[in-house]
Amino acid sequence: MRSVARGRPRRGILAMSSGFNSDVNAGREVCHVQTEDHGQPECLIETLVYHRGRIFHRSTSNYSDLATAPGFSEGALRERVENQHRAVIDAIRDGAIAIPAAASGRVEASGDGIQVRLRNATSWLAAGQATLDVQVLRRDDGKPIANANIEANFTGLNEEARFSTTTGKDGLAQLRFAMPPLGPDGSELVIRAGSESGNDEVRYALRSKAKSAPQERKS
Numbered sequence: 001m002r003s004v005a006r007g008r009p010r011r012g013i014l015a016m017s018s019g020f021n022s023d024v025n026a027g028r029e030v031c032h033v034q035t036e037d038h039g040q041p042e043c044l045i046e047t048l049v050y051h052r053g054r055i056f057h058r059s060t061s062n063y064s065d066l067a068t069a070p071g072f073s074e075g076a077l078r079e080r081v082e083n084q085h086r087a088v089i090d091a092i093r094d095g096a097i098a099i100p101a102a103a104s105g106r107v108e109a110s111g112d113g114i115q116v117r118l119r120n121a122t123s124w125l126a127a128g129q130a131t132l133d134v135q136v137l138r139r140d141d142g143k144p145i146a147n148a149n150i151e152a153n154f155t156g157l158n159e160e161a162r163f164s165t166t167t168g169k170d171g172l173a174q175l176r177f178a179m180p181p182l183g184p185d186g187s188e189l190v191i192r193a194g195s196e197s198g199n200d201e202v203r204y205a206l207r208s209k210a211k212s213a214p215q216e217r218k219s
Helices: 075-093 101-110
Strands: 014-016 017-028 031-038 044-051 054-062 114-118 131-136 149-154 160-165 171-178 189-195 198-207
Touching: 017 075, 031 075, 031 198, 054 075, 075 171, 114 189, 131 149, 131 189, 149 171, 160 171
Parallel strands: 114 198
Antiparallel strands: 014 198, 017 031, 031 044, 044 054, 114 131, 131 171, 149 160, 149 189, 189 198
């Protein structure tokens, strides 16, 4: 993912904020871990852990010390973002961060047993056109789910933007559309899947990437 340019957001290039997204096994369940840099002047790195589309853990850290240090680089910042992301993943695998019992119980009671994935999470947007390559699998054996309903929508927009399709026999589906404009506060891309075997969703934080001033070096 490309880093978000520093400065006040204006209309311009759209990019996912700098960060990482991972699916992590937690016993019989799967969590989605999302870490992103919120940019300056906040200097905030935030990690959110999702289970069935709901956030149950949040970790934050401030990197003002790094941003004001001589020789600050995007590479050093990306390394710190990645280190925080990996630390949360390790905590989930070690059991230090666990899915709340009530949440896990609701999942088992509802019989949800599918997982939706965005296969091209780092390359889904090009030249203003979005192409979402989605896959839906059974959680217990990894087999594809056919005829699952797929819906993608964006939060925080002035106008509703919602797109839908269904998966084929291989559990794959593709959504293609012109990317709607985001506001200065960004948005979330929400991809939901539903079938007789259950429901699942994944979320990706989006932000309008600021244009650099002519005298500034582009990142």
